[in-house]
Amino acid sequence: MKGDGFYDRHSLVQEQFIHSSAPLLEQAARAIPLPAHGPVGLVDLGCSEGKNSQLVMGRLAELVRARRSDQALLVTHNDLPDNNFNRLFRHLYANASPYGPNSWVMASAQSFFEPVVPPATVHIACCYSAVHWLSAVPSVPHPAGVLFSRMEPESRGLLAAQAAQDWERFLQARAQELVSGGWMVLVSGGRLGGDVAGLKMYALLDEILQELDHPPFVMPIYYRSEEEIREPLETTGFRLEHFRIQHLSTPFADQLKVDGDRKAYARATTGFVRAWMEPLLPDARIYQRMEERMAENPEGTEVANVQIVAAFSRL
Numbered sequence: 001m002k003g004d005g006f007y008d009r010h011s012l013v014q015e016q017f018i019h020s021s022a023p024l025l026e027q028a029a030r031a032i033p034l035p036a037h038g039p040v041g042l043v044d045l046g047c048s049e050g051k052n053s054q055l056v057m058g059r060l061a062e063l064v065r066a067r068r069s070d071q072a073l074l075v076t077h078n079d080l081p082d083n084n085f086n087r088l089f090r091h092l093y094a095n096a097s098p099y100g101p102n103s104w105v106m107a108s109a110q111s112f113f114e115p116v117v118p119p120a121t122v123h124i125a126c127c128y129s130a131v132h133w134l135s136a137v138p139s140v141p142h143p144a145g146v147l148f149s150r151m152e153p154e155s156r157g158l159l160a161a162q163a164a165q166d167w168e169r170f171l172q173a174r175a176q177e178l179v180s181g182g183w184m185v186l187v188s189g190g191r192l193g194g195d196v197a198g199l200k201m202y203a204l205l206d207e208i209l210q211e212l213d214h215p216p217f218v219m220p221i222y223y224r225s226e227e228e229i230r231e232p233l234e235t236t237g238f239r240l241e242h243f244r245i246q247h248l249s250t251p252f253a254d255q256l257k258v259d260g261d262r263k264a265y266a267r268a269t270t271g272f273v274r275a276w277m278e279p280l281l282p283d284a285r286i287y288q289r290m291e292e293r294m295a296e297n298p299e300g301t302e303v304a305n306v307q308i309v310a311a312f313s314r315l
């Protein structure tokens, strides 16, 4: 993610996804077994700079404490080693104690395709807008577009195979960390038939990269279908408690309908895209052009969100 607070300032869309899963957080906090001794373990996988992560973990802390007011909590924020963990901790400790008394806050910089905390120490795991990132990009000879869904079948198959392997590893890692009866709440970009998260924006990106004579590039992202999510659940020891695919417009598109300000819309939408894409595609001209085109044609380039919202319990 783009650091120095840029992600935090341009992650309103991701924040909206968190709000949309609020009932699942409540369900998870009600369902988990509280330990006879020791802390309830909470982990946020792919926490980034922390604004949204603190929102989720703070809500879970409140919900657990509503069940047992003096319950000790061990909260782990997880992301990759390059993440801006300094900003995360500055955020967390802006107020005296991020999650109230009797709580301990840790960071883990282990990839979430491996266990990120010791076995059987987590009661609720969350993962927002992160599991669609692949652990590695397979070699794709001649990608027809940056996103798997715009590629020819053979290349698409290579990315699908990588995504299937990653999802299984992700579940195996969570199966080790979660206590029996523990829950995982997950929100991720997804797809329903040909309806794929962000498709028009990716089509615009392909056009811009072609104009700029950019070398072939494969986005390390895969948006899974319901079948792909369900496939390894049984063998990895999970029960699906909730699944839906939702379509949410962005706050910027909603604002555009109110004020018709296309320039402001394009600036905000491009900011949202840059926050996660710029570290991969750093050429500033891409985002200048994206902003211009989005202002000219908001509907034809919209960032449509096709979101998986799911909850799982560990058997």
Ligand SMILES: C[S@@+](CC[C@H](N)C(=O)[O-])C[C@H]1O[C@@H](n2cnc3c(N)ncnc32)[C@H](O)[C@@H]1O
Binding pocket: 001, 011, 014, 015, 045, 046, 047, 048, 049, 052, 053, 078, 079, 080, 083, 110, 111, 112, 113, 127, 128, 129, 130, 133, 135, 276
């Ligand atoms: C779009 S951000 C989402 C941040 C936050 N969860 C939110 O909802 O705003 C995705 C985050 O996932 C992290 N991420 C991607 N792959 C990861 C991995 N294998 N292990 C841990 N974190 C990962 C990225 O570094 C990034 O910070």
